Amino acid sequence: MTLQTNDSAPHPNQFALLKQRRFAPFFWTQFSGAANDNLFKFSFTVMVTYQLSVSWLPPALAGLVIGALFILPFLLFSATSGQLTDKFPKTRMIRAVKNLEIAIMLVAAYGFFTTNLTVQIPVLLACVFLMGLHSTLFGPVKFAYLPQVLSDAELTGGNGMVEMGTFVAILLGNIVGGLLVTIPEVGHTAVAIGCVALALIGRWLAQAIPELAATDPQLKINWNPFTETWRNLQLAHGNLVVFRSLLGISWMWFFGAVFLSQFPSFAKEVLHGDEQVATLLLVLFSIGIGTGSLLCEVLSRRHVEIGLVPLGAIGMSVFAVDLYFASRGLPVVPVMGLGAFVAQSAHWRVMADLALLSLFAGLYSVPMYALIQLRSQPTHRARIIAANNILNALFMIGSSVIAGALLSSGFSIPQIFLFTGLANAVVAFYIFLLVPEYLLRFVAWLLSHCVYRFKVTGEQHIPISGPAILACNHVSFVDAVLLMAASPRPIVFLMDHRIFQVPVLGWLFRLAKAIPIAPRAEDPAAYDAAFAAAAKVLQDGDLLGIFPEGGITKDGTLQEFKGGIMKILERAPVPVIPMALTNLWGSYFSRIEQGGAMVRPFRRGMLNRVGLNVGTVVSAAEVQPALLRNRVEELLA
The missing domain is CATH 1.20.1250.20 (MFS general substrate transporter like domains)
Incomplete structure (x- = not known):
């Protein structure tokens, strides 16, 4: 391996x-x-x-x-x-x-x-x-x-x-x-x-x-475009995360095509502006897309951060719906030029909505494109992208047909924007349930950007391919979420079965397909099944996250490492990467000496500095619980 x-x-x-x-x-x-x-x-x-x-x-x-x-x-x-x-x-x-x-x-x-x-x-x-x-x-x-x-x-x-x-x-x-x-x-x-x-x-x-x-x-x-188109779609469908990401991108083109196709009519019939106003709408839309696209690298710590996709979807829906409310009921006036249009404060909200919905569309699309490029096999990557172009074209044609049908049915242009914004929310929610990785990374991104100031040191040691075990100290109920935020790849976690009983977090970890483990004395069958499942993750070439202490620390100190990791390595001898989460003890999601976890949410204020120190790889032959604990202790220091 x-x-x-x-x-x-x-x-x-x-x-x-x-x-x-x-x-x-x-x-x-x-x-x-x-x-x-x-x-x-x-x-x-x-x-x-x-x-x-x-x-x-x-x-x-x-x-x-x-x-x-x-x-x-x-x-x-x-x-x-x-x-x-x-x-x-x-x-x-x-x-x-x-x-x-x-x-x-x-x-x-x-x-x-x-x-x-x-x-x-x-x-x-x-x-x-x-x-x-x-x-x-x-x-x-x-x-x-x-x-x-x-x-x-x-x-x-x-x-x-x-x-x-x-x-x-x-x-x-x-x-x-x-x-x-x-x-x-x-x-x-x-x-x-x-x-x-x-x-x-x-x-x-x-x-x-x-x-x-x-x-x-x-x-x-194969020069037959029809049979090859079907073959390309089947090829893309071979990786469900990639295929559903293709559908997500195609939906973005559907969404964008609805707005772009209606700009001339929207400018003339709703905003009562001339051709220059229609051009202004196109300028705002293009600037928004470009700005959102450039922001992706800043917000993603320079790796493929698909957690931005749900953020983009939320913004697209919010500002599309607000555009409906901002544009309905505008007074009927003679056709205005650009200067007269911009001079009216009632139009500023319309312009802001257009710029922001397109900015969030940029946040939505760029990580999806990067994910497709990263997860597709190099030998047929271009054919996967060709399948995406076919789907994009179909979705754009569909947007024209549906928008035309809605207009023929008596919908106004602002009502079409409202319909599109609401449909976007439904479609996005459905995609994120089909591909929970997007939602999980979004939660991880929010936690590491909006609740904590999260700094990762030694991130170059996190593997971008190949199987490995990530072994980390266990300080809080959100340790796994923070590791998700730091990793460029999905992680499957082996976790104490009791954490699945915690409201919200339990649902989140089930969604992440985390592996519950119970003590052998309590449930021998579940104990053995957990180790078999953990070995299968590594045999498939994926990352396995474990907390060798066996539970969340009760006093903030590093506990003894249990021997379960050796059982996993016996079945799948893979490299182990030691990690140490720092400064989480005493935060809202950890226990404290004077009480339980998740009480008094602002006891340490907001945006606390927390960190993750990643150590160098330890080969499977070297690993012993005591040695691994020493490595993590050094990282904590």
């Missing part, structure tokens, strides 16, 4: 990645591609809506047709693109996709230059489909590239940067496209030049991306 620990060398923050060749050329390549997609699409939409008269493509349908054509390749070709990304080196794939982008933009330039509508519109519609294909091919590369060049500690920050960059690029592409296409006489030429220039810049940047080896060069391509 192998054990891999975190790199002990300090790693840069997410902004420092922009100075490194392994990340910067890739970041700016994907940034230019996202900007070009949206510059082209929005320019074309404005042309058809405001500047041209096409009998078979009325303005009311133009946006829907262009959006549908762009999404269609995700449904048809995502499965194939995932296979190509796994089979061939990712750098080669990126450069091939950028070559394709140049070719498409040259054809689009012809479409912008010509004045023959019978040629112009079909050519540009074909280019919309082809740019959708370009994005379909690039999607799996984008998210499968990062785990190959970033450490686990950098993965959340790297994903946050990519997510932020994507939404900023979308925003800039829409704004620049809208400005260029409306320039008198030369607008179409300016758009054509801009699209080709961005494609060339993207290809130039791609040349600097480091060469990477293919992850599955022997893969045989």
Whole structure:
């Protein structure tokens, strides 16, 4: 059995990645591609809506047709693109996709230059489909590239940067496209030049991306998109945590698509603002997503912290529901420009709600992407991400259908936002019950950030792969929760059966699938079953957390270590990592000399400093209860 620990060398923050060749050329390549997609699409939409008269493509349908054509390749070709990304080196794939982008933009330039509508519109519609294909091919590369060049500690920050960059690029592409296409006489030429220039810049940047080896060069391509799509979904379903995370991300795209699609109508019909107000809503949404994405690394202690996902879901629902209350009942007034809109304090709450719900959407999505990258097998990671793109497309189409049905049924736009916010709460609660790890990590994150000031020392010794036993002193009823907060991986705990009788905590530990153990004299069958279950955890390559004292200390001192750990090591000889929780004695969740636990909650105030000191690995052959106790005692000192 192998054990891999975190790199002990300090790693840069997410902004420092922009100075490194392994990340910067890739970041700016994907940034230019996202900007070009949206510059082209929005320019074309404005042309058809405001500047041209096409009998078979009325303005009311133009946006829907262009959006549908762009999404269609995700449904048809995502499965194939995932296979190509796994089979061939990712750098080669990126450069091939950028070559394709140049070719498409040259054809689009012809479409912008010509004045023959019978040629112009079909050519540009074909280019919309082809740019959708370009994005379909690039999607799996984008998210499968990062785990190959970033450490686990950098993965959340790297994903946050990519997510932020994507939404900023979308925003800039829409704004620049809208400005260029409306320039008198030369607008179409300016758009054509801009699209080709961005494609060339993207290809130039791609040349600097480091060469990477293919992850599955022997893969045989299945060119049937339908059978391969089904196979990809089955492949993703093989890891239920990953598959349900894919569904969670797809739900976020459903949620976001509802708001983004309604911004123009919301600005005009509800807020009584002009096109500049609609653009402001898009700006606020993009800034919120970008800010939330960047905050993930700060709030996660630079590891993949999926505890942020429930926090993000709560914020999405709260501010979506508040947006309904903030926007209903606004007085009917003549259409306002940007200055008049911002000047009215009644609109500030609307703007704050939009910015905050999108900020929490960033907190929700980035850890899920990082978790999928971390938990997927490298050999078929790109195909898992391709499955995610298929689900995203289906959910976005579903959001359009449901929003349209609600509008046809008489729902107002604020009522649709209310419906979406409430539905988000239901869906999130269901996902977190299906994957309790999200909820458990959220509780651990809250405890370590909002109740205690929790500092971990020696965290590089916590293994990021391979089986191991984490042996820690037992000071309080929340020791296991704090260890969850410190570990980059799930931990299965072997715990005294009496702790399962504690209200709330007992439910939490049952949800965590902790293993209850009773004294042999009290229940011999349960005693033997607990050790068998503990060995099975290690044989499966997972982490087992134990408290060798056998119970919570009654006086704050370290008790003698019992011999149960030796029984476990006899069945599964794995490394042991000694740990020591510090400064917890006397807190709300520990016992005290003058009374029991969980009385007088503020007896030590709020945000007490507590810590976890992690020691170096002890091999299975060295472990003895007395030696392990000495190691923990040294860590306490």
